[in-house]
Amino acid sequence: MRYLRFAVAALGLVASTAFASPADPKLGTDYVQLASPQPVQAVGKKVEVIEFFMYHCPHCNVLEPFLAEWVKKRSNDIVFKRVHMPFTGANDPEAHLYLTLEAMGKLDEMHAKVFKAIHVDRMRPTEPALIDFVVKNGVDKAKFMDTWNSFGVMTKLKRLQSILNAYKVDSVPTLVIDGKLMTSPSVVGASNPSMDEASLSRATIQALDNIVTKVAKSK
Missing domain, CATH: 3.40.30.10 (Glutaredoxin)
Structure with missing residues (x-):
């Protein structure tokens, strides 16, 4: 089972400047659509967010503090869940x-x-x-x-x-929003190949934040 679809080793070679995902997230750049939308448990204006992760995944470890801080910040707006992929x-x-x-x-x-x-x-x-x-x-x-x-x-x-x-889902970390949209460091990193992992994690969380805001406004 893979962690990320891109070569993470290459990311560590070049430090990047700060990256901010656009306030209007773009399909194919900030997120992709799931082939088969899944039912959600969130009600009202709340948006369901699921993180697929593994404890031993180094990229999940880098993302974790950024994600934890974001979840606290958006706790009133989201229903957050995690799914640990069964690696073995x-x-x-x-x-x-x-x-x-x-x-x-x-x-x-x-x-x-x-x-x-x-x-x-x-x-x-x-x-x-x-x-x-x-x-x-x-x-x-x-x-x-x-x-x-x-x-x-x-x-x-x-x-x-x-x-x-x-x-x-076949790689981690992966974030699914509202049962139909998916973002991850691999998605965000595809258009930002020179990012180091910490910057990529921040960019992923910014993309997640913008996607959740956009979905909430559409409810």
Whole structure:
């Protein structure tokens, strides 16, 4: 499974100037349309935004702080969800961890810590290592394992591949807006090939912000 469709190594060679996505986002430059629109859960003027990501993806790690700040800023305007792609299949330990933390209401506490453990502290995201990590970070092991093995979590884990198939997402990070529009660093970066990753992440979030504003006005 791919992270980004472009060569990220090339992006790190050239520093870029600040980039601002146009207030009127452009199809093919700032976003693309999904081949098959998907149902959304947002109601009224709120806009659904879904991030497809993986904990071990380096590009998701770069995007994460920019995205987290944006979600707080637009919390009154959006319904935000994440879907962890099952990189190793139906029993992917990272996806399993995400769904378990979500079910326990521990994501706000643990989400950024998982990224740090993998990308800064160089933890290998195997099942034993991830379980040991959350326990060392104060999560009750018995409750965690009960949730890990629960019917609800196992059912959601098995459904992940069908979600990916429905949205036809094959790289991360990917952001889907209103069940029909998609943006990502790879989309934004296609027309800005000299950007470094931090600038590209900022540009992606600016594009996301403009797309959400545009969609909200059309509701």
